[in-house]
Amino acid sequence: MIDKTSLGLLENPGILCYHEESVSLLEKAGAKATATREGEHDAWWVSIPEKVVRQALETVPAKITLGARNPENRVILEAEGNRVHFGSGSETNYWLEVKPETFVSREDGHERIIPVMKRNRGNLDYLCRSAHLSEQLENLDFFIRNVNVQDDDITTENKDVNVFFAALNNITKPVISGVADFDQLEKVVNMAEIIAGGREELIKNPVVSFITSVVKSPLQIVAETAEKLIAIARLGLPVVISTSPQGGSTAPIDEMGMVAQVNAEALAGITINQLANPGAPVIYGAVPVRARMDDLHDMYGVPEFCHYNMDCAQMARYYKVPCYSTAGVGDARVPGIQAAVEKMYTYTAVPFAAPGLVHYAFGLLDKTQTFSPEQAVLDNHKIGMAKFLHRESGVNEEAAERTLKTVQEVMHSPYRMYARHARGMLRRGEIFGGFPFEGDSEDQDQTLLNVHEHLKELEARDKQYLPEEICKKIFDTTPGLLPRLNPYK
Amino acid sequence: MSKELIGKIVDNVLQGRRNKDDEGIEEGMAGEPGVAELVQDAIDSGIDTDEILLNGLSRGMEMVGQKYETGEYFIPDMLTAAEAVEEGMKVMEPHLVKGEDGSGKGKVIMATVEKDLHDIGKNLVSIMLKGAGFTVVDLGIDVPAARIAEAAEEEKANLVGLSALLNTTMSNMGDVVKELEKKGLRDKVKVLIGGAPTSEDFAQEIGADSYGKDAFAAIREAEKLLK
Ligand code: B12
Numbered sequence: 001m002i003d004k005t006s007l008g009l010l011e012n013p014g015i016l017c018y019h020e021e022s023v024s025l026l027e028k029a030g031a032k033a034t035a036t037r038e039g040e041h042d043a044w045w046v047s048i049p050e051k052v053v054r055q056a057l058e059t060v061p062a063k064i065t066l067g068a069r070n071p072e073n074r075v076i077l078e079a080e081g082n083r084v085h086f087g088s089g090s091e092t093n094y095w096l097e098v099k100p101e102t103f104v105s106r107e108d109g110h111e112r113i114i115p116v117m118k119r120n121r122g123n124l125d126y127l128c129r130s131a132h133l134s135e136q137l138e139n140l141d142f143f144i145r146n147v148n149v150q151d152d153d154i155t156t157e158n159k160d161v162n163v164f165f166a167a168l169n170n171i172t173k174p175v176i177s178g179v180a181d182f183d184q185l186e187k188v189v190n191m192a193e194i195i196a197g198g199r200e201e202l203i204k205n206p207v208v209s210f211i212t213s214v215v216k217s218p219l220q221i222v223a224e225t226a227e228k229l230i231a232i233a234r235l236g237l238p239v240v241i242s243t244s245p246q247g248g249s250t251a252p253i254d255e256m257g258m259v260a261q262v263n264a265e266a267l268a269g270i271t272i273n274q275l276a277n278p279g280a281p282v283i284y285g286a287v288p289v290r291a292r293m294d295d296l297h298d299m300y301g302v303p304e305f306c307h308y309n310m311d312c313a314q315m316a317r318y319y320k321v322p323c324y325s326t327a328g329v330g331d332a333r334v335p336g337i338q339a340a341v342e343k344m345y346t347y348t349a350v351p352f353a354a355p356g357l358v359h360y361a362f363g364l365l366d367k368t369q370t371f372s373p374e375q376a377v378l379d380n381h382k383i384g385m386a387k388f389l390h391r392e393s394g395v396n397e398e399a400a401e402r403t404l405k406t407v408q409e410v411m412h413s414p415y416r417m418y419a420r421h422a423r424g425m426l427r428r429g430e431i432f433g434g435f436p437f438e439g440d441s442e443d444q445d446q447t448l449l450n451v452h453e454h455l456k457e458l459e460a461r462d463k464q465y466l467p468e469e470i471c472k473k474i475f476d477t478t479p480g481l482l483p484r485l486n487p488y489k
Numbered sequence: 490m491s492k493e494l495i496g497k498i499v500d501n502v503l504q505g506r507r508n509k510d511d512e513g514i515e516e517g518m519a520g521e522p523g524v525a526e527l528v529q530d531a532i533d534s535g536i537d538t539d540e541i542l543l544n545g546l547s548r549g550m551e552m553v554g555q556k557y558e559t560g561e562y563f564i565p566d567m568l569t570a571a572e573a574v575e576e577g578m579k580v581m582e583p584h585l586v587k588g589e590d591g592s593g594k595g596k597v598i599m600a601t602v603e604k605d606l607h608d609i610g611k612n613l614v615s616i617m618l619k620g621a622g623f624t625v626v627d628l629g630i631d632v633p634a635a636r637i638a639e640a641a642e643e644e645k646a647n648l649v650g651l652s653a654l655l656n657t658t659m660s661n662m663g664d665v666v667k668e669l670e671k672k673g674l675r676d677k678v679k680v681l682i683g684g685a686p687t688s689e690d691f692a693q694e695i696g697a698d699s700y701g702k703d704a705f706a707a708i709r710e711a712e713k714l715l716k
Contacts (some may be wrong), residue, residue, distance in 0.1 A: 087494070415612040423505065423565035427514050 001313055005260035006267060007050045007390075014047035015219045015268050024451070025275040026052065040341035053267050062320045064281040066142060067205035068170035068193060069466070074205070075142055076284070077356040084351045084390065086383045087176070088134055088326075088376070089144030089359040094119040094421075095126045096365065096372035098452050112128055115235035115448045117334055119370060122147040123155065124166055124485070126371075127460065128196055130363075131170035133373055136458045137362065137380040141408065143167060144175040144211070146371050149239050156378065158480030160184035164191060165474065165485055166480065169466050171452060176209045182228055187478055189235060194473050195466065211285065214272070215265040217245030226272065228397045233277040240285040240324045240357075241269030246298060247308065248291030251255035255304070259311040262288045266312070269320060283357070284430035286312035298367045300329035300360075301342025306349040313353035325355035328379055335375045339365060343379060347386040354390075376453045377458065380437060388432050393432035442463075463487070491536050491548075498527045498577070502549025505569030507576040510689060514566065521577070528577040532584050541581065542593070542622070546574045550620045554705075567704075568613065571620025593622040595647040595715040600637050602630040602661040607654035610684060610704075614650060619705040623648075634661060638668035641678050647712045647715050650707065651697075655686040662687070664693035679714040683707060 014031075016038070017023050022043045023033050030132045033044040062079040075085050097118045102113050120126075128145040134143045145163055154162060160179050167175045168191070179185050188208065194201035212233050214225040232239045243265040245251030247258045256483050266284050275281045288308035293298040299305070309325050316323035327346040332338035350358060360368065362385060363376030425431050438456065439446025465471070465487045472488070475481055483489055504513030506523035523532070524546075531541050553570040555638050556562040578593075578671045599615045615627045626644050628637065641649050649669070653659040662682050669675045680697040683706075691701035698714055701707040 415616065416617075417568065417609075417612060419565040419568035420505070420511075423514070423563075423569050424512065426563060426565055 001258070002259050002311065003318065005256070006264035008050040009219065009260060009264040010053060010268060011050070012047060013219065013416040014045050015221055017044045017046050017220055017221040017226075018042070018415060019223040020044075021230060022221055022226045022272045023462055025230075025272060029055070029271075029275055031164060037251045048268065048271065053271050056271040056278075057319050057321070059269075059278040060319075060321050061279060061281055062322070063101040064283065064322050065204075065206070066174035066176065066209050066238060067196065067202075067207045068172060068174045069168065073173040075174050075357075079320040079322050079356075081356065082354045083356065084354055084358055084387070085141035085356060086358045086361040086387075087142035087144055087174075087178075088130070088137060088146045088362040090139060090364075090368055091148040092364065092369055092371040093122055093147055093148050093150075094366075094370040096370050096375070097199075098119075098335075098372070098448060100452060106261065108133060112444060113449060114453065121150050122371075123151045124149045124162060124482070125155070127163060127166045128485075130168050130371065130373065130376075131167045132461075132463055133376060133455075133458060134362070135171045135173065135464055136461055137376065138480070139380045139383040140173065140362055142176055142357065142359075143171050144176050145178075145436045150323060152201065153482060156181055157184070158482070161187050161191065161478050161480050162354065162482055162485060164208065165481055168192075168195060169471070169485065169487070172464050174209065175207060176211060176238075178211045178213070179228055180230070184421075185228060185231060189237070191474050191478055194347065194470060206237050206281075209240070209283075211240040211242050212269075213242045213244070214269045215243035216242070217243060217250035217265060218261060219265060219268070221268065221272070229269065229273055230276040231278040233282070236277065236280055237383060238281040238283060240274065241266055241271065241285040242285035242287060242324070243269065244287035244289065246289050246291050247304065248293070249296055250351075251288065251306070251371050253290060255307045255311065256315075258288050258308050259315070262286045262308070263311060263315050265315055266316075279373050282321065283324045284312070284316035284317075284319065287326050287360075288312060289326075299399075300326075301331050301338075301345055303371055306346055309346075309350050309355075309371055310353035313350070313355035316355065317353075322357075323355040324359060325350055325353075326360045327351070327358045328361035328364065328383070329368055330375070331367050333366045333370065335365070335372055335378060335451075339375065339432055340382075341379075344382055344385075345417055347382050348389065351386055351390045373459075374448060377451050377455050378437070378447075379384075385432070412441075491531070491534070491540070494531050494534070494536065495540065497522075498524060498531065498541065498545035499549040499552065500544060501527060501550060502570050502573050502577075504701060505566060505573050507573045517622065523655060524595040525580050528580040532581070538585055541577075542688055546577050547622050550574055550622070552689075553620075562715070563621065564613070567620070568616055571616045574620045575624075576587055577693060581642070592661065595648055596624045596626070596644060597648045598626050598637060598641050598646045598713065599650045599652070600632040601611070601630040601652045601654075602632055602637075602658050602659065602665065603633045605655050605658035606630050607652070607655050608686070610654070611650075611652035613704045614652065614683065614701075614707045617708060619707045621712075623711060626710075634664035634668045637665050638672050638674065641674060642672055646678055648679045648681060648711055650711070651682045651684075653682075653687060656686045658706040659686050659691065661696075662697065666696045681707065681710050681714060 032047045064077045066075040192208045211329040247253035289298045290304045327350040330339035437450040508523040509524040699710045
């Protein structure tokens with residue numbers, strides 16, 4: 001029913017497309033375009049018939065590999081698979097610093113250590129730290145840049161190369177990212193080729209994949225992003241078609257309305273991508289959120305968010321296209337009870353629909369405005385719980401046989417205790433470890449203080465920089481890279 | 490030779506292997522001799538029982554305790570190790586010299602008091618006491634005070650360990666103290682209590698000798714009381 005409604009929308013009203021080449025690709029495939037003017041810009045109303053979309057879907061690869069500097073960290077996405085991978089994102093403006101300070105209570109005169117928080121503007125150094133931290137978090141499977149760099153020496157012309165390098169030099173897991181400036185795409189790809197060891201190697205092991213927010217909801221195709229989308233499709237590198245409508249403002253707020261529209265938007269993006277290069281690796285990316293009713297900001301920790309995202313993941317599965325979904329954003333501004341409730345809720349629910357990728361999952365607070373490294377460490381644990389919850393069931397023939405044996409044995413033992421049996425599982429790592437940041441105070445929650453200490457240990461671990469000769473080659477061939485990012489200088 | 494055997498006993502206590510059929514912490518050990526077989530070997534090759542007890546079984550258990558404290562071992566590891574020690578003790582029993590009745594550090598009667606069915610904590614304490622070298626006679630659950638005193642007399646016990654998990658049954662612990670007094674045993678038998686609703690204060694109130702908050706405290710207190 002969603003499929004039918006979405007295809008109905010693509011036919012009428014169709015999409016409002018601001019990108020001429022996309023329009024001609026669609027027209028050639030059988031769509032009808034009518035030129036119009038939107039303010040200062042040329043635009044086209046494009047009515048896309050069902051068969052154009054279906055044909056495009058036929059050429060989408062159902063299996064995509066996201067490459068990584070360390071091949072063991074590659075992520076294999078299967079449209080109909082059940083593996084859910086969690087990653088970071090998106091560009092936050094602020095980095096939340098936690099500082100423990102000692103206070104004396106006016107009531108009882110006792111000293112207490114309380115975490116004090118401060119928001120700092122994002123910069124390149126924070127981005128490097130975040131990528132290095134992401135390398136350490138065992139439940140983080142892929143990296144999307146999560147700090148918006150606002151250094152004085154960063155410009156439109158040098159931003160992309162520097163942020164890509166900052167990420168790639170600090171993490172050996174798959175890196176997925178948007179490109180801010182079309183003219184920088186080639187330099188970024190060149191850098192990736194050097195790391196992968198050539199063009200062909202990069203196609204086999206795409207150490208970078210891209211995100212294009214090609215759709216401006218409702219149902220509009222943006223010129224600049226469409227251009228990037230087509231270019232990336234022709235390079236044969238994986239790309240996420242990301243569309244993020246807000247229920248209540250840029251999309252209907254009800255489940256059916258939202259999902260029909262966001263699904264139509266994702267299909268439009270995928271269609272353009274496949275028309276540009278049939279068989280190019282493409283990922284169905286839907287980031288539908290709900291509006292907050294008091295100020296029209298995004299709202300993530302609510303049941304509707306789960307409905308929207310789970311529906312989209314099921315649609316992607318239905319079309320046999322790998323899916324990129326979302327969970328774990330806190331509406332809360334700081335780590336704490338509200339953040340834990342909102343995050344745990346979506347980490348638990350969204351994977352029921354088994355999207356291959358779940359982004360926004362580490363450290364995001366204040367509806368994606370703020371990144372907190374302490375929160376990322378906490379989220380790593382929550383995601384561990386979600387992964388454990390959603391793993392393969394332990395009920396099977398072999399376990400049944402084992403159970404008969406165990407119970408028979410224990411019933412005839414002195415204390416009828418299953419400790420020996422539990423020990424086996426404990427040692428095989430089959431028992432979940434419990435909350436690792438538990439405090440021992442009886443009158444204060446010490447979680448954040450303990451996480452802060454653990455974060456310091458993680459940040460002190462060795463860096464996994466690129467080898468020296470590769471760094472040299474990158475610096476020699478990439479104009480605009482800031483020398484201070486070179487670890488060997 | 491003797492050093493090597495004793496070392497193997499220690500290793501197998503650490504692995505929690507009662508006998509050759511058991512798996513250890515590391516897999517693939519089934520089939521190798523466990524504590525029971527190794528203790529038998531040690532006795533057959535003429536090693537002193539004291540040596541087996543002190544440098545083998547007790548030493549192993551001590552190391553288990555240390556590993557627990559550093560977070561390497563968990564409760565299931567402690568319990569399986571204690572079971573292995575118990576198995577070794579069974580093999581040793583007939584070979585202990587007269588006068589040494591095999592009670593090691595002392596003989597303990599353990600019981601959950603009358604009308605109380607909770608025994609997970611009590612079993613943990615029993616097994617750990619055995620592992621620490623005490624001889625434990627466990628009377629089980631829902632045991633009347635008179636029966637506990639009787640057993641203490643029959644077994645010539647040095648210590649009675651009582652467990653209660655209900656605030657409606659904890660007062661039955663006081664009855665055990667009274668029964669022991671009635672039999673004129675109170676100066677010969679110490680009383681140690683435990684279980685969530687009990688406390689240091691409560692122990693004093695009913696005239697028990699000591700209270701232990703968990704199985705480790707139980708070992709500590711028992712050792713103190715029987716010194
Ligand atoms: C498991 C359990 C049961 C099981 C017992 C199974 C079994 N094989 O033991 C079953 C289901 C049978 C049960 C029944 C009942 N239970 Co119940 N049960 C529990 C529970 C959840 C856990 C107890 C436990 O095993 N803990 C784990 C062990 C390892 O800890 P532990 O027993 O405290 O032992 C440690 C220490 O206390 C100490 N220790 C213990 N004994 C000794 C002895 C010595 C000498 C020393 C030194 C130390 C020591 O060392 C141990 C190891 O560290 C507790 C809740 C709780 N949090 O305690 C309720 C609890 C004890 N039960 C309770 C109740 C009310 C009942 C029932 C009345 C329920 C009912 N309405 O039917 C019945 C009573 C049955 C009866 N007549 O005894 C209440 C008691 C309230 C109170 N203060 O009186 C509790 C506290 C639950 C609650 N919050 O309401 N229960």
